[in-house]
Amino acid sequence: MKLVHLSDLHIGKRLNNYSLLEDQEYIFKQIIEKLEEIKPQATLIAGDIFDRSNPSEESTILYDKFITGLRNIAPVYIIAGNHDSGQRLELFKNSLHQSGIHISGKCTKEIDKFTIEEDGECVNLYLVPFFSPREISLLLEEEFETYEQAFIELIKDLDIKEDEVNILMAHQLFVNTSKNMDENEQQVIEIGELEQISIQHLENFDYIALGHLHNSQHLKNTNAYYCGTPMKYTINDRDKYFNVVDINEGKVEVERVKLEPLRDLKVLEGDFSDIILHEDSDDYIIVNLTDKKVVDNAKRKLQEKFPHILQLKFNAEVESTWNPQMDKILEEQPVDLLESFYKARGREFSLEEREIATEMFEFLESESNEAT
Ligand SMILES: [Mn+2]
Known part of the structure; x- marks a missing residue:
């Protein structure tokens, strides 16, 4: 049985002033073509589907097209990342579930569990969407200060049978706290000390499909994999891949498939x-x-x-x-810039707000004229 692991699509992301939708559409088409050959039994997407919690119309159209394409090949399992609105992602959750698109947007007391079966092979799949400690504190009515505390509590009742194949999908900063780490992993620990969760809590899983870190990486001596974004979003991004998880008689093998972007x-x-x-x-x-x-x-x-x-x-x-x-920015009036800023975030800018802002900018200008 083959499963495909994708993550961090960030549909609708912009680089400076350039929309990446054309690049994203290109890479999604490439993924679909590769999957038509690989013929997986399921596709997992480990969070950050959209770049923003209120995606643009164009972004939702591309999302629709990509997920429909994936679903034509195999059932799709999706969790929300920190960039997504879990609530919005879960719209029509039950109806979509019946059509083979399984979405876990918000954490619930009971973790979403699915079983994928094929040719006598059977896999248990657990979906843990992105959460903050605050969210889990409210959910479980108990105070958690760190991501790790919240996570331990969330998964503590999972009944994992070791003789079965178990896969967990999550979108968090997991780190290998054992001593033999490589440089990349050590860097991670320095950046996100408060958010990190030790991967040692997940020793019972045969594959851990992670999202959040944008470069493809395997946490050494564990079964945890970040597959990374499907295309470069920052200058620190390295080559791009998705993972194919091959499960054969209970044994798990992981292969990376390289993606070639429209533009580097x-x-x-x-x-x-x-x-x-x-x-x-x-x-x-x-x-x-x-x-x-x-x-x-x-x-x-x-x-x-x-x-x-x-x-x-x-x-x-x-x-x-x-x-x-x-150049464009320098030509515009500050109040117009403010208005486009609001609108870009899907928020209206009322006439009243416009008046207040205009007054404020005039005041600032007069102040700076006096100063010079
Ligand atoms: Mn991300």
């Missing part, structure tokens, strides 16, 4: 004269110019070569940093 995301650093010799590229590019002198029209020339330039950094002694939104 990368940094180019050097003197203008070298960078301008690069081939034209549609990738998302950050350019760090090292020139000691001002380069005339650097911005325009590089934009012609790299239409998806994200940022152009000049040598600190020469000029300040530029990104493509900056």
Whole structure:
């Protein structure tokens, strides 16, 4: 039996001013094509389906299309991540469940459990959507301060039979607290000390399908895997994969399948004269110019070569940093910017609010005029 593990889709994510929907649609199509060959018995998506809790219309259309495509291949199991609204994700939970799309958006006292059967092979799947300690405190009417305390309490009544294959899906910062960790894992511990949960609590599981960390990684000497995002979302992102979990007579093997993006995301650093010799590229590019002198029209020339330039950094002694939104922003009135900021977050900006904000900006402007 084969299961596919995906996570952190972040549908609707933007990079600076660029919408990534076209890139996301491309990578989803690639995943569907690969799954048509792999023929899994189920697809698991470990949270952060959307980039925002109130996704745009376009994002929900793409979500619909992708999940329908996945469901045409095999049943789909989804949990909410910290970026999702668990409540919204769970809309029509029961009806969707009947159609083979199983969504766990909010933690309940009893953990959602499913059984997947195929050719005499049987797998128990447990779904734990993202939670905060506060949420679990309210749910269980007991005070939890850390993610780890809450998690231990949440899973303590699970009746795990060791002679069966058990898989858990979660979206949290799990860490390997044993001594033989590699550098990546040690970094993780430094960043999220308050949020971390020791993976040692999950020793009984045969595969742990995780979401939250964006680079593909296996927590050493455990059965826990982060499969990472399907495409690069930051400059620190490495190559992208999804995991295929092969279960054969109770034995679990994991294989990574590499994904090729429509556009890569990368940094180019050097003197203008070298960078301008690069081939034209549609990738998302950050350019760090090292020139000691001002380069005339650097911005325009590089934009012609790299239409998806994200940022152009000049040598600190020469000029300040530029990104493509900056020109537009400088032309606009502050109150209009505030309005688009609100609207981008799906919130209305009433006439009354507009008046108050206009007054405030006028006041600030008069203050700064007096000061200069
Ligand atoms: Mn994420």
